[in-house]
């Protein structure tokens with residue numbers, strides 16, 4: 154049985170030195186950024202901001218200098234990420250490319266793909282989406298049906314992806330398709346492909362409004378869409394193995410517990426420097442959970458830095474982190490009898506209104522609570 | 537982990553596996569002093585990990601002591617090991633000799649103060665002192681006219697009224713009335729009237745994390761063993777989901793507690809201690825609920841050993857301050873520094 158020990162991890166001085174640089178940059182770049190925008194966290198999409206980050210060398214930080222990467226440690230990257238998230242900076246444009254598409258290309262992509270695709274990501278100019286889910290395939294990802302059929306010089310794709318975040322604004326999708334119709338085993342016969350979202354005939358991207366009225370995710374329909382051979386990522390048929398390793402990148406970061414952080418900040422502001430008893434207790438509890446999750450998240454970063462595979466620990470942090478993020482609007486609600494509203498008076502009301510609406514998605518995206526707990530249960534030796 | 541830490545962790549686990557068996561737990565609940573267990577711990581140097589080597593200790597750090605106390609919690613060791621370790625630290629930190637034998641601490645509640653008179657006697661009451669009637673020495677913080685003193689009193693020299701916590705660990709009300717002290721010295725560097733309160737909360741959070749780790753291991757083992765509807769109950773998703781939650785709670789408690797011990801090695805640790813006591817206390821409530829649910833009726837019997845852990849968790853989460861107590865403190869401190877200071881404070885840890 155796995156015991157899930159989260160070794161304490163101390164950041165090296167080089168990483169701490171970077172922290173102040175990031176804070177100064179943020180103070181300068183986002184001086185009057187509204188609280189309700191900060192609350193969008195890593196869903197906030199701002200190409201200008203991404204380019205500025207790129208110019209500082211804070212995208213692709215750990216990637217080899219060979220491809221224009223920063224060659225820096227996971228700890229340095231961690232510090233930059235947590236500072237950006239705590240400030241509610243609009244990192245959404247480049248987020249997926251930095252977190253998972255780039256690392257995936259480094260691990261499985263061809264030399265030509267890396268040379269072509271990584272530099273613009275690093276400059277904050279090229280954005281990616283994740284094409285996994287389909288209308289009939291959510292948690293059960295291995296049941297996808299979108300097919301890529303081999304033709305001369307490439308593949309012809311038919312089917313549909315859904316909930317594809319940023320597909321309407323990104324440049325590329327890394328998508329999982331069924332590439333071998335004859336494969337009999339469930340996890341066989343799938344492959345990952347790069348899809349050029351701006352220049353592919355037979356591809357339609359339609360935004361889907363979410364419950365808060367935002368357009369973040371999309372339906373992506375493929376009708377005889379042609380994907381050239383050089384867009385296959387890794388080996389044909391290895392899609393499942395590759396996707397599993399991609400999901401580990403997706404689950405390991407501080408974004409999995411900081412998505413509602415702005416509401417803690419606004420709660421403290423609202424409570425004043427001399428809070429009443431119930432406010433003090435609520436704040437204390439939230440801060441205890443927050444700082445514990447940070448220790449755990451940092452410990453995962455330490456494992457990444459040491460070259461270990463923290464997939465299981467990352468699932469634990471994501472599960473605890475999502476529950477924490479979701480508890481915040483609830484706790485705030487129990488403390489106050491004013492009605493939160495997007496056109497409400499003041500930051501507190503707006504941030505509460507925004508997060509109340511979007512928090513349900515936190516334990517769905519990137520693997521649902523139930524799926525994560527299933528993974529943890531397997532680690533415990535129960536399955 | 538460092539070499540020393542590994543050795544301590546292995547030693548304490550092996551020792552407690554051998555020495556904390558059912559009869560020991562049962563007779564300790566009846567009020568017997570577990571002599572063999574205490575001797576074993578003393579001989580292995582585990583009762584004084586923090587005392588410098590030249591004073592007869594191990595010369596370890598709080599981060600090492602975490603391993604010892606986590607193990608003590610895992611095994612529900614029915615002895616004042618945590619109290620003795622804190623008492624030894626208070627003494628050696630204040631330049632006093634650390635005597636042999638089990639020790640305890642007084643006062644253990646934040647609203648109680650003891651006073652040291654000019655003729656070196658102690659006055660005041662300390663309620664709910666762990667093993668207050670059985671410990672060989674009581675290490676107290678007492679107010680003298682000109683400042684705080686660390687005081688050692690021989691066990692048995694105060695009036696004692698024994699009670700017990702939910703785990704039937706002895707908790708005694710002590711009354712000091714011109715009680716002679718064996719030794720008194722100005723409190724060492726960094727020791728304040730609240731230090732026992734803080735360190736008490738810290739050691740209980742490590743014990744809770746240990747007990748939770750054991751709840752997880754035992755519950756998983758039970759779920760793989762118990763068969764209903766033709767298969768081990770651990771194959772049912774409802775059970776798996778609960779045990780996954782328990783795993784998360786157990787890990788969070790340990791991470792929070794260990795962070796506090798590390799902070800104590802660096803200096804002021806009040807923030808981390810508050811966070812640890814709150815987080816471990818929350819985990820204790822959730823963890824005990826899940827472990828009992830998974831164990832079914834057998835876990836509700838006295839016969840089964842589960843209650844040695846769960847009753848300790850329920851007791852320990854209240855001792856040295858409940859979640860509510862620490863949350864209010866932490867919340868006031870955080871709010872007092874203002875919303876924009878929070879992130880800087882969290883990342884300065």
Ligand SMILES: Cc1cc2nc3c(=O)[nH]c(=O)nc-3n(C[C@H](O)[C@H](O)[C@H](O)COP(=O)(O)OP(=O)(O)OC[C@H]3O[C@@H](n4cnc5c(N)ncnc54)[C@H](O)[C@@H]3O)c2cc1C
Pocket residue numbers: 282283284285286287290291292293315316317318319370514517518519520521522523524773
């Ligand atoms: C905001 C947002 C952004 C997203 N962005 C992307 C994206 O960019 N790219 C992408 O590919 N996908 C994206 N997704 C989709 C996401 O990955 C899926 O929502 C997720 O995998 C769950 O699938 P589903 O929504 O179809 O729910 P389902 O899988 O139908 O699940 C519904 C419920 O049933 C439970 N359930 C399902 N199977 C089991 C089981 N075996 N045991 C127990 N319970 C089970 C689930 O836990 C859940 O509670 C996004 C989703 C959201 C909400």
